[in-house]
Amino acid sequence: MRKKSLMDFQREYEKIILSDQPRKDIELAALMAEMRKQFNIPVPRNEAWEKENVKVAAMYRKLIITRTL
Structure with a gap:
């Protein structure tokens, strides 16, 4: 399975x-879950990782916000 782009x-x-x-x-x-696996998103939140992966972190945060509304 190919990796997906952002x-x-x-x-x-x-x-x-x-x-x-x-x-x-x-x-x-x-x-x-797919994003966590593909981009190795740390749980719990890791500020150093987020600084290195700003766009991925922003997209993931958008999913979290949408899901909790």
């Missing part, structure tokens, strides 16, 4: 936010 994740995000609520949360959770 733009690929953005496109998927845009499709997901148009889904109905129960499905949206499930799909956002799956997208977040």
Whole structure:
């Protein structure tokens, strides 16, 4: 399976936010898990990693915010 670009994740995000609520949360959770795996996103939050990966961190944070609303 090829790695997705950050733009690929953005496109998927845009499709997901148009889904109905129960499905949206499930799909956002799956997208977040895929991003954590592909970009080695640390949990809990790591400021040093975020400074080195600003765009990835911003996209991931957008998923978190959308999912919790």
